Amino acid sequence: MFVEAIEAILQDRFTPAAIRAIEAGGDPGPAWNALAEAGFLELLAGEDAGGAGLTLPDLFPVLITIGRHAVPAPLAQSIAARALLARTGVQAPAGMITLAQSCRREADGALVCAQTQFGTIADYVLAGTPNGLLLLDCSAAERIGTGVHGSQCATLRWPAGLAAEPLPGATSVDVQAWGASLHAALIAGAAARVGEMTLQYCQDRSQFGKAIGKYQAIQHQLAVMTEHIAAATVAAEMAFAGAGDQPKQLSAAIAKARSSEAAQIIAATAHGLHGAIGITEEYDLQLLTRRLHEWRAVHGSEAGWTVTVGDAFLRSGASVVEFAREVGQAEAAA
Template identity: 75%
Template structure:
């Protein structure tokens, strides 16, 4: 029910033209207000607080749907951030809330959240620290965009002395784990849509008297891409195969590592099979593949999370097949 409802509103609010407009400075407020009015920001909140009280397995297809639509506002991040703030006992603010990848104090005393997803438009940032959860008002921050065309990531800097009160109950590891899990789900959704677009193009485009999808070389590339998309989907789903509102760290590590690893092959194959049209700004494929490349490194690349998996495997000192079964069964 929720998936169909959110898919309908995303199709209505975030057409490719609307996505392009918001990416390049257009007003995102009307679309955001439509999402908030529909109650989609409170999917993880308890029913007593006016939420849907969804379990993680029910949230997964919603996140993949968000990924499919290349949503240019922090919808997925706000859903998670609001759940983290509620767990910490904080008052949840109105407006767009995103998750910081990191938070540090610079030598001049300023507080910095580097390469923050949706940092150009977010109203608030939720960041993890050693002392607890931080809720930071972006109105007080200096924003420095990443400089990548169409990207909404930015470095956020608060001046020295900016008041910050850590909220206990949630730590930096919780935020990073959630960031990895939700971006694995977003990658799975976007990758599936890229696969569908590529297959359709290969069925429509003709060369030398027949559609290019009839050529064995093209079929081989489609098959390999499809295998990776399926693997990404299964890996991402593992991160949400548990109860409560916090993914398990090792399952999230597997999900993010596998999904990030597949990004380059999926995006490259899609662009290769689309030919010259695939690299143009006017064609919608780039709305998804740009995000795939951005999400690949957001909240940790495959190399980052592979180290977590390797350390856990060595610590368990069991056969790798039993280790994998344990992760898939959420017993680690």
């Protein structure tokens, strides 16, 4: 029910033309307000708090749908941020909230959240520390964009003297696990759409009298891409297999490591099979593949998360199959 409802709004509000306009600096407010008024920011909140009371498994297909549409606003991040803030007892402010992947104090006392997703447009950033959460007002920050075409990622810098007291109830570990998990789901959603577009193109494009999808070499590349899409989706789903409103760090690590690994392969294969048209600004493929590359890097790439997974595997003393089974069983029982 929720997937169909949000799908209808996303199709209406975030057309390819609308995405391009927002990425170019247009106002995301009207589309964002439509989502907020429909209640999609409070999907994890209990019904007694005016939310939908969804579980993590219920939320997963919603995140997949958000990824499929390459939504140019921190919708997934705001859903997670509101769930995290609920643990602190602090009312989430109205507006767009994104998650910081890091937060540090510089030598001059400035507070910096580097390479923050949707940092160019977010109203607030929720950052994790070992002692609690920081809810930071972006209107007081300097926003430093990446300079990459269409990117809404930015480094946010608050001047020295900013009073920021941690809110107990969640920590940087919780934010890290949420960031990894939701971006794994977004990657899986965008990858599925990229796969559909590529398959359709290969069926429509003819060369030497027949569709290029009929050639064995093309079929092989499509098959490999499909395998990576399936693997990324299964890994991401594992992160949302548990009860409650907090993904576990190990399952989040596996999800992000596998989906990030798949993202670059899927994007490269899609562009290779599309040929020259695939790299043009006018063609919609790049709206999704740019997101795949950006989501691959934020909240830990495969290079970072595989270390976490490897350490856990070595400590377990189990075989690879036993280790994978134990992680899955632990999530199912959580």
